[in-house]
Each structure stands twice: as structure tokens, then as C-alpha cells.
Amino acid sequence: MDIQLLHVFLHTAREGSISKAAQKLSYAQSNVTHKIQQLEADLQTQLFYRHNRGISLTPSGQILVSYAEKILNTIQEARAALSDSSVPSGPLHIGSMETTAAVRLPKLLASYHTQYPDVDFSLVTGPTEQHVHAVLHYELQGAFVAGPIEHPELVQEKVMDEEMVLVTSASHPPISSIHEVRTHTMLVFRKGCSYREKFSHLLQEEGLSPAKLMEFGTLETIIGCVSAGLGISLLPRSIVVAHEQQGRVRSHILPDKYSLVTTMFIRRKDALITPALSAFLTEMRSQFQENPKRCF
Structure with a gap:
């Protein structure tokens, strides 16, 4: 089986579009189509349905995605394992919740970059659900997510506990119960965000429904x-402390059962721990062991 054909197939499956895959791979669209046809002929099965809206995976295509991810990742790991140098280098793709990236990671990332300048490090921010999917599909080597995450293919490591608070405008009077703000608009991140899920769970536990939900893509927009x-x-x-000190917002304490969210670092059990990832884990543990696990 031609590895290059698998590479093109996987990009096409992830993009859900031949034209988008061609653009990402810097190929002509006809070239991508031809390679997919080659792979289908080789495997003697149809991998995509073609329809007016574009393409979608057939059952055979869905099965092949899992194998293609493992095969291509194994090849990449083999190259890394056979490298002559044990010095951390090469690509390292890590995911993080936006709030964790904004407050908890800058010092860690600065220290890591200073020590290991040959590592091509990239940080992807987004909701927990997105990062779990990306780690499982070998798109990220690891990610900071809200946990715990129970999955047989993942290893998780506790980083810290975060205290959650209800945030209002600075002029808002003190809140003693969530029922006092039941008519307020709830400002949340997009679906898949663990904080949004916790907010929804809190309301459900209290027998409330949000009067209105407004979804935003960035932390600064929500704060503003x-x-x-x-x-x-x-x-x-x-996240809130600095903005509260500036007089922009006001925080309100929640009951204990709603107030904690644990930040975990997850990675695949079967993935190779490269020198770059090993050094990152060491730096991460050192960084957060210096501070209390409960970060309030």
C-alpha cells in the first residue's frame, strides 16, 4: 500500500472535501481525486460517497481512517525513534483550553522554548471536546483539558484544580444564590467547552433554564x-482576578460542589514519548509542582 495515498486519503477524510484537501496539500484537485481512485482500486472498495454536497466516508472509508491514522503515526514515530539525536527537536503539537493557555502556560512555554529552541512547538487552543478528539486521532501529542477524562486509550495526569466563580459586571450587587440571576443572559464558549457544560449542569441541578445563551469564541470577548x-x-x-482588580467585573463565590474544575494533561497510551514530549512533561511537572495544586 502506497503511504502517500494514505496520506492524501486521511487529509481528504478530515477535510470532508477534495477541494479543501487539495488546497491544504498544495495539490491540484484532479491529483487528489486520482490518488483516491488509486487507493480505492488497490483496496477494491469504495472509500467515499460522491454527492451534490461533496463527499462523505463510506463504512469502509470510516474503518480505513482509524488504520491510516495509526499507520502514518507509527511511521512518524519510527523516524523519530531512529533519529541519531536524543536532544529534543522536531515538531510538538499541544492543545489547551483558552483560559489555561492565557494564565497558566506562558511561563511554562517561555521556559521550554528557552531550553529547547530546536523544538518546533505549536499550541492549539480550543474546548476540551475538540482536544480529546485531536489527541485520540494523533493530531496532537497531548493537551490540557478539563477532567477527569475516562477513555481506555488515554493517559491523564492531574495538573491543578481551578476555582470557578460566577462573573458579572462590576456594578452588580452581591449574589447569594444562582436563582437571583436566572433571568440574566448566559455568556458562554462554543459547544464542547467544559466550563459551558459545568454552567449548564449547575443550572440543571438548581432546576433552572437559561433565559438566553450567547456564544462567543474568545475569552476577551466574554470578559468585555x-x-x-x-x-x-x-x-x-x-482568569478573573486581574479584570476584577481593574474594576471591570465582579466575581461571586459558588457552592463547593460547583466550584472546582480539575485541569488534566492527556496523551495517548500507545504514542511514542519523543525527546521533545518527554522534556515538555518534565518541564510541566516541575512548573506546576512549584505551585499549589489548588490554584485559586
């Missing part, structure tokens, strides 16, 4: 809109 009085949000205290 809360400050302006558009609505309220649920965020880690570590």
Missing part, C-alpha cells in the same frame, strides 16, 4: 461583554 453588562459567565478565578 460581561463588563458591559450584557450578561454573566462562569470562569476560573485565575
Whole structure:
């Protein structure tokens, strides 16, 4: 089986479009189509359905995605394992929740980059659900997510506990119960965000439904809109402290059963721990062991 054909197939499957895959691979669209046809002929099965809306995976294609991910990742790991140098280098792709990246990671990343300048490091921010999917599909070597995450193919390591607080405009009076803000608009990240899920769980536990939900893509937008009085949000205290000191927002303590979220670092059990990842894990453990596990 031609590895290059698998590479093109996997990109096409992930993009869900031949034209998008061609653009990402810097190929002509006809070239991508031809390679997919070659692979289908080799395997004697149809991998994609072709329809007016584009393409979608057949059952055979869905099965091949899993094998293609493992095969291509194994080849990449083999190259790394056979490298002459034990010095951390090469690509390292890590995911993180936006709030963790904004407050907890800058010092860690700066220290890591200073010590290992040959590592081609990239940080992808997004919700927990997105990162779990990316780690499972070998798109990320690891990720900081809200946990615990129970999955047989993942290893998880506790990083810290974050205290969650209800955030309102600075002029809002003290809140003693979530029922007092049941008519407020809830400002949340997009679906898949663990903080959004915790907010929803809190409301359900209290027998409430949000009057209105407004979805935003960035932390700064949520903070800005809360400050302006558009609505309220649920965020880690570590994110809110500086904005509260500036008089932009006000935080309100939650009952203990709602107040904690554990940040975990996850990676695949079967993935090779490269020198770059090993050094990152060592630096991460050193960084967070210096501080209390409960980061309030």
C-alpha cells in the first residue's frame, strides 16, 4: 500500500472535501481525486460517497481512517525513534483550553522554548471536546483539558484544580444564590467547552433554564461583554482576578460542589514519548509542582 495515498486519503477524510484537501496539500484537485481512485482500486472498495454536497466516508472509508491514522503515526514515530539525536527537536503539537493557555502556560512555554529552541512547538487552543478528539486521532501529542477524562486509550495526569466563580459586571450587587440571576443572559464558549457544560449542569441541578445563551469564541470577548453588562459567565478565578482588580467585573463565590474544575494533561497510551514530549512533561511537572495544586 502506497503511504502517500494514505496520506492524501486521511487529509481528504478530515477535510470532508477534495477541494479543501487539495488546497491544504498544495495539490491540484484532479491529483487528489486520482490518488483516491488509486487507493480505492488497490483496496477494491469504495472509500467515499460522491454527492451534490461533496463527499462523505463510506463504512469502509470510516474503518480505513482509524488504520491510516495509526499507520502514518507509527511511521512518524519510527523516524523519530531512529533519529541519531536524543536532544529534543522536531515538531510538538499541544492543545489547551483558552483560559489555561492565557494564565497558566506562558511561563511554562517561555521556559521550554528557552531550553529547547530546536523544538518546533505549536499550541492549539480550543474546548476540551475538540482536544480529546485531536489527541485520540494523533493530531496532537497531548493537551490540557478539563477532567477527569475516562477513555481506555488515554493517559491523564492531574495538573491543578481551578476555582470557578460566577462573573458579572462590576456594578452588580452581591449574589447569594444562582436563582437571583436566572433571568440574566448566559455568556458562554462554543459547544464542547467544559466550563459551558459545568454552567449548564449547575443550572440543571438548581432546576433552572437559561433565559438566553450567547456564544462567543474568545475569552476577551466574554470578559468585555460581561463588563458591559450584557450578561454573566462562569470562569476560573485565575482568569478573573486581574479584570476584577481593574474594576471591570465582579466575581461571586459558588457552592463547593460547583466550584472546582480539575485541569488534566492527556496523551495517548500507545504514542511514542519523543525527546521533545518527554522534556515538555518534565518541564510541566516541575512548573506546576512549584505551585499549589489548588490554584485559586
